[in-house]
Amino acid sequence: MFSGVGKSHDEIERAVQLGLKAINAESAGELERIDRAAQARGVRARVAVRVNPDIDAGTHPHISTGLHINKFGVPLEQAGALYRKMATQPGLEPVGIHVHLGSQIISTEPLQRGASAVVRLARELRDGGIQLDHIDIGGGLGISYDGSRAPTAAEYAAAVLPIVAASGLSIALEPGRYIVGAAAALVARVVDLKEAAGGHHFAVLDAGMTELMRPMLYGAFHRIVAVAPRAARDMCYDVVGPVCESTDAFGERRLNQLEVGDLLAILDTGAYGSAMSSNYNRRPLPAEVMVDGGKARVIRRRQTIEDQLAMETE
Numbered sequence: 001m002f003s004g005v006g007k008s009h010d011e012i013e014r015a016v017q018l019g020l021k022a023i024n025a026e027s028a029g030e031l032e033r034i035d036r037a038a039q040a041r042g043v044r045a046r047v048a049v050r051v052n053p054d055i056d057a058g059t060h061p062h063i064s065t066g067l068h069i070n071k072f073g074v075p076l077e078q079a080g081a082l083y084r085k086m087a088t089q090p091g092l093e094p095v096g097i098h099v100h101l102g103s104q105i106i107s108t109e110p111l112q113r114g115a116s117a118v119v120r121l122a123r124e125l126r127d128g129g130i131q132l133d134h135i136d137i138g139g140g141l142g143i144s145y146d147g148s149r150a151p152t153a154a155e156y157a158a159a160v161l162p163i164v165a166a167s168g169l170s171i172a173l174e175p176g177r178y179i180v181g182a183a184a185a186l187v188a189r190v191v192d193l194k195e196a197a198g199g200h201h202f203a204v205l206d207a208g209m210t211e212l213m214r215p216m217l218y219g220a221f222h223r224i225v226a227v228a229p230r231a232a233r234d235m236c237y238d239v240v241g242p243v244c245e246s247t248d249a250f251g252e253r254r255l256n257q258l259e260v261g262d263l264l265a266i267l268d269t270g271a272y273g274s275a276m277s278s279n280y281n282r283r284p285l286p287a288e289v290m291v292d293g294g295k296a297r298v299i300r301r302r303q304t305i306e307d308q309l310a311m312e313t314e
């Protein structure tokens with residue numbers, strides 16, 4: 001499957017060449033570009049239209065993708081016409097319908113509504129003589145970052161499977177965060193402690209928005225715990241990163257009194273942590289360590305300044 005709201009010419013060429021299970025098309029124009037690329041190679045590209053069903057997934061606005069104001073997909077009511085047009089586009093083979101409502105969705109209800117919307121469309125298409133092969137219900141299942149309840153995979157399956165099974169089509173899904181979110185922690189060292197005016201305490205870490213962007217990008221909450229808690233009184237800290245932006249802050253936390261050199265673990269950073277990291281301020285990407293049972297091994301070494309400069313030319 002290949003999804004993406006802005007597929008470049010080269011990406012479309014490559015996807016057509018690879019003969020993917022489906023290219024999830026985002027617009028009428030993109031379908032035309034895929035058609036041309038496929039005809040030029042003398043093949044038919046398997047495509048699904050990503051529909052935008054205008055469903056509020058109840059998630060943060062910056063990670064909602066299924067509302068009509070979002071840039072994603074084709075309005076549901078326009079999709080039927082696109083599928084009918086495909087009959088005149090020799091480079092296209094319609095095989096599925098795609099929907100992805102957003103990320104960190106912690107109620108199964110919008111996911112059910114999204115699945116129902118695409119199943120309805122598949123039925124209408126079948127009645128009009130267009131038989132598809134699969135329904136792709138995207139990803140989006142959320143996890144608990146703060147200990148509150150979030151749906152389990154079994155609850156998700158119980159909510160959406162009966163809806164999709166009734167269509168008789170096969171089901172594809174694209175969970176990301178649910179699989180990897182809880183699998184990682186960002187371990188950072190306290191490099192400075194200081195008291196600002198008004199008795200505000202800052203704990204400055206050696207990791208910030210360059211290693212974990214989510215809190216700064218959309219106010220995401222991650223639990224922060226001391227790696228080796230000491231018996232000391234609780235204090236309220238503004239836990240911040242080292243980058244030259246005031247937005248470079250993880251938030252206020254109550255922690256046992258810290259000392260410079262302490263290690264803190266920022267939890268549940270497996271999704272959209274490393275993948276969103278950057279070299280801003282020329283900061284090298286951190287090492288990644290796999291902990292497998294009782295064993296730990298480096299699976300990606302720390303980036304060096306030489307690594308970064310190696311890509312530059314005079």
Ligand SMILES: Cc1ncc(COP(=O)(O)O)c(C=O)c1O
Pocket residue numbers: 003004100102103104138139140141174175176177178271
């Ligand atoms: C099309 C599509 N499918 C699946 C995902 C994975 O989402 P999540 O990690 O919320 O399950 C994304 C995330 O951006 C996406 O854009």
